[in-house]
Structure formats: C-alpha cells, structure tokens
Amino acid sequence: MTHTATQPTYADVEAAARRITGTVHRTPVLRSRRIDAGLGLEVHFKAEHLQRMGAFKFRGAFNALARFDARQRAAGVVAYSSGNHAQAIALAARELGIAAMIVMPLDAPASKVAATRAYGAEVVTYDRYSEDREAIGRAIANERGLTLIPPYDHPDVIAGQGTAARELIEDVGPLEAIFAPLGGGGLLAGTALAANALTPDTRIYGVEPEAGNDGQQSFRSGRIVHIETPRTLADGAQTLHLGELTFPIIQRHVSDILTVSDAELVDAMRLLASTMKQVVEPTGALAFAGLRKTAGELAGNRTGVIISGGNIDLPRFAALIA
Numbered sequence: 152m153t154h155t156a157t158q159p160t161y162a163d164v165e166a167a168a169r170r171i172t173g174t175v176h177r178t179p180v181l182r183s184r185r186i187d188a189g190l191g192l193e194v195h196f197k198a199e200h201l202q203r204m205g206a207f208k209f210r211g212a213f214n215a216l217a218r219f220d221a222r223q224r225a226a227g228v229v230a231y232s233s234g235n236h237a238q239a240i241a242l243a244a245r246e247l248g249i250a251a252m253i254v255m256p257l258d259a260p261a262s263k264v265a266a267t268r269a270y271g272a273e274v275v276t277y278d279r280y281s282e283d284r285e286a287i288g289r290a291i292a293n294e295r296g297l298t299l300i301p302p303y304d305h306p307d308v309i310a311g312q313g314t315a316a317r318e319l320i321e322d323v324g325p326l327e328a329i330f331a332p333l334g335g336g337g338l339l340a341g342t343a344l345a346a347n348a349l350t351p352d353t354r355i356y357g358v359e360p361e362a363g364n365d366g367q368q369s370f371r372s373g374r375i376v377h378i379e380t381p382r383t384l385a386d387g388a389q390t391l392h393l394g395e396l397t398f399p400i401i402q403r404h405v406s407d408i409l410t411v412s413d414a415e416l417v418d419a420m421r422l423l424a425s426t427m428k429q430v431v432e433p434t435g436a437l438a439f440a441g442l443r444k445t446a447g448e449l450a451g452n453r454t455g456v457i458i459s460g461g462n463i464d465l466p467r468f469a470a471l472i473a
C-alpha cells in the first residue's frame with residue numbers, strides 16, 4: 152500500500168463529510184409504525200440502499216479517491232470486491248475522471264458485474280474459492296503503478312463509511328443502540344468512530360452471517376481470526392477476516408457482535424419489502440435481522456439500523472422472498 156496506514160479518528164470522519172457533500176447522497180431515515188409496534192421499540196432506518204450505486208460503499212470510495220494526488224489520479228485505481236466496493240470505486244473514479252480496474256469473483260451477481268462495467272471500469276475475474284484476490288490486486292497495482300484501494304482496511308474508506316452514522320445521529324438525535332452489518336468492518340468501525348464521538352453512551356452492535364462469524368470469534372478472543380470463504384446469502388459479508396485498522400476500533404467501541412442465519416436474513420428482507428416496500432439485498436438486511444433477535448433486551452429504546460445496500464437481481468429477490 153502506498154498509504155501510511157494510520158488509525159482514522161472522528162476528525163477524519165468530519166473531513167470526509169465535507170469532502171463528499173454534493174456528490175454522495177444524504178440518504179433518508181425511514182420509519183415504520185408497524186415495525187416499531189411489532190418490536191416494542193423505535194427503529195430509525197438509515198437507508199443506504201438508496202445511496203448512489205445502491206450501497207454505503209460509495210462514501211468510502213469517493214472519500215479515498217478524492218484524496219488522490221495528481222500522480223495517483225493520472226495512473227488510476229485498482230480494487231478487488233465481491234460487488235459493491237467495485238461499483239463504488241468505478242462510480243467514484245468516473246466522477247473524478249480516474250481510470251479504474253476492478254478484480255471481481257467469477258460468481259459475483261450479474262447485476263453487480265454489469266453495473267461495474269457500465270460505470271466505465273475494466274473488470275478482471277478470479278475464482279473466489281481457489282484464488283487470492285488481495286494478491287491479484289496487489290500484483291496489478293505493482294505492475295501498472297495503480298493505487299490499490301481495499302474494500303475496508305484503509306483509513307479514508309473507514310472515515311467515509313462513518314459519515315452514514317454521523318448523518319443518522321445528526322438527523323434523529325441520540326440513539327440508545329445502533330446496529331450495523333459486519334463484513335471486514337469498514338462500516339462498523341466508521342459507525343463506531345462517529346457514534347462514540349457524538350453520543351458516547353450509544354451501544355454499537357455489529358451483525359454478521361452465522362456461517363462467517365470470524366468477527367464474533369475475533370471480538371471474543373482478542374485477535375483477528377481468519378476463516379475459509381463462508382457460504383452465505385450475504386455475499387457482501389463473505390470476508391475472511393477483519394482488518395488491521397478496523398479490528399482495534401471495533402474492539403474499543405463496539406458492545407457486541409451478533410450473528411444471524413440465512414433464514415433470518417430472508418425473513419428480515421421479506422418484512423422490509425412487505426411493510427416498508429424496500430428492496431434490500433441479503434447483506435443489507437443483516438443489521439435489521441440482528442436487531443430483531445435482540446429486540447427483547449431493548450424494549451422502549453430508540454435504535455438505529457443501517458440498511459447497507461439494495462443491489463440484488465430482481466428475479467433472485469423474488470425467489471428468495473416468495
């Protein structure tokens with residue numbers, strides 16, 4: 152990495168918020184009386200599935216690319232991703248007039264590959280069950296002088312992701328608990344930085360797929376646990392380990408890491424569709440599914456849930472919720 156990997160702070164989240172204004176959507180906060188009544192608490196949904204390119208990842212990607220110097224801009228960016236980070240880097244690069252090359256798994260959802268190409272990026276594919284995407288990304292970066300922007304373990308990415316929770320708290324005031332999905336921890340770490348600075352009493356929960364609970368294992372054991380590629384519907388959280396930058400922030404500020412099954416994810420997606428008419432991808436429903444499991448302990452609380460993304464092929468969405 153050409154970047155010095157210093158730990159981001161809340162000041163970096165504030166700087167990111169200024170940098171992304173005018174390009175990244177300030178997404179709405181959604182409410183549902185039926186969901187509140189059903190759970191016995193208040194839920195404030197930060198609707199990042201309505202973000203540009205369909206997920207919060209545009210925040211971190213745009214923040215990182217906006218900080219490139221002239222040489223980096225001229226040479227271009229390379230990224231590896233199962234989907235949303237790819238689209239985010241592709242769109243941010245297009246916005247800033249930077250060339251982008253994206254390393255994507257062969258079995259990535261068709262809509263994500265197509266969208267990445269449509270944003271003007273060059274796509275290189277690999278087999279996620281046998282090849283190492285980080286090594287492929289690093290090799291391309293070295294050979295061609297491109298800057299590698301990883302999907303979560305980068306200070307500018309973490310700071311950018313933290314702007315979602317910052318907006319949520321600005322818009323609705325202090326919350327007793329905030330739930331965020333957990334893959335590599337960029338969103339959860341950014342959320343933790345923002346909430347801890349603005350409302351230090353807020354409890355922060357990360358939610359990851361049961362089949363890939365490396366985050367929970369790491370949180371409990373105090374060291375970064377590595378796992379094999381988990382088989383889960385939540386393709387945006389199929390990460391193998393937390394980051395060197397994200398893990399210490401999560402350890403310091405997060406209350407707990409919860410897990411949910413694929414069936415619980417689909418159930419949460421169905422409820423968001425039937426009650427609120429929202430199309431949310433499986434990974435995007437992680438935080439809400441985690442809140443539903445914990446609702447009993449949070450009776451009467453004001454809670455926040457980050458709906459992180461909505462990129463799913465409609466036939467697949469229909470088949471899942473049918």
Ligand SMILES: *Cc1c(COP(=O)(O)O)cnc(C)c1O
Pocket residue numbers: 206208235236302303312332333334335336337338339387388390432434435459460461
């Ligand atoms: C990437 C992603 C996540 C996980 O984010 P991390 O920063 O890797 O923890 C969650 N939801 C969606 C929709 C994503 O694209």
